[in-house]
Amino acid sequence: MTLKLQMLGTGSAFSRKYFNNNALIFDENFTLMVDCGVTAPTALHQLGRSWDSIDAVLITHTHADHVGGLEELAFQMKMRYQRKIPLYLAEPLAGPLWEHTLKGGLYQEKYIESLEDVFTVIPLPVGTPADLSPGITVELIHTRHIPGRDSYSLYLNGRVFYSADMTFDPQLLHQLVTERRCDTILHECQLEGEGQVHTTLSELLSLPEELQSNIHLMHYADNMEQFRNSTGPMKFLEQHRVYEL
Ligand SMILES: Nc1ccn([C@@H]2O[C@@H]3COP(=O)(O)O[C@H]3[C@H]2O)c(=O)n1
Ligand SMILES: [Zn+2]
Numbered sequence: 001m002t003l004k005l006q007m008l009g010t011g012s013a014f015s016r017k018y019f020n021n022n023a024l025i026f027d028e029n030f031t032l033m034v035d036c037g038v039t040a041p042t043a044l045h046q047l048g049r050s051w052d053s054i055d056a057v058l059i060t061h062t063h064a065d066h067v068g069g070l071e072e073l074a075f076q077m078k079m080r081y082q083r084k085i086p087l088y089l090a091e092p093l094a095g096p097l098w099e100h101t102l103k104g105g106l107y108q109e110k111y112i113e114s115l116e117d118v119f120t121v122i123p124l125p126v127g128t129p130a131d132l133s134p135g136i137t138v139e140l141i142h143t144r145h146i147p148g149r150d151s152y153s154l155y156l157n158g159r160v161f162y163s164a165d166m167t168f169d170p171q172l173l174h175q176l177v178t179e180r181r182c183d184t185i186l187h188e189c190q191l192e193g194e195g196q197v198h199t200t201l202s203e204l205l206s207l208p209e210e211l212q213s214n215i216h217l218m219h220y221a222d223n224m225e226q227f228r229n230s231t232g233p234m235k236f237l238e239q240h241r242v243y244e245l
């Protein structure tokens with residue numbers, strides 16, 4: 001079975017052109033949504049897909065460009081489709097996701113009083129692969145993003161690294177490629193300025209060229225076109241295009 005990737009959006013948090021950096025990862029049998037930001041409902045609509053076509057959602061961390069569409073997903077599944085889909089996430093994210101992000105919009109006495117009332121909440125282990133479907137395996141890797149907040153990257157099917165939001169970690173990238181057979185890296189990329197909470201293009205360009213040739217860039221700003229010829233062998237992922245992983 002071929003694993004496929006379709007980005008619902010490829011933009012940075014405040015992008016207006018490219019939408020939030022959310023993904024569909026799918027094969028013939030199963031569609032996983034990776035992060036569900038503010039723009040995810042519109043992105044799905046533009047693709048002609050309904051919420052009902054999503055089998056599960058996975059959350060990497062609780063910034064709005066990654067979880068801001070979950071309220072609609074929860075309401076639509078609960079009221080329109082009468083379904084509870086799996087919500088995969090690292091266990092430390094579950095409390096904050098409900099208490100700090102979703103409760104304000106979703107809470108209803110005796111109807112929606114917890115995350116479990118709208119999703120089948122499935123905590124994922126960190127550092128150990130878990131089967132989400134017969135063809136999709138995910139290992140969470142705890143990575144640095146915002147001090148004092150948990151955030152996770154994904155290692156898919158033992159060969160594809162999905163950075164989500166993270167600061168530069170060349171050691172991890174080297175280790176994945178040299179010791180763990182990683183052949184595809186989908187990496188966030190801050191095009192300009194210092195990388196306080198993200199990984200910059202300059203940092204990625206400091207990696208060996210062979211490693212760069214495995215990297216596809218995402219989570220980029222609206223002036224991406226200005227950098228088209230400045231990324232070495234790295235290519236920008238495009239919103240809505242279907243890639244075989
Ligand atoms: N210390 C911080 C915290 C946040 N931010 C910006 O807010 C965005 C939240 O979503 P993101 O995709 O993680 O990108 C963050 C920064 O743009 C930032 O630039 N510096
Ligand atoms: Zn983000």
Ligand SMILES: [Zn+2]
Pocket residue numbers: 061063145165
């Ligand atoms: Zn973030």
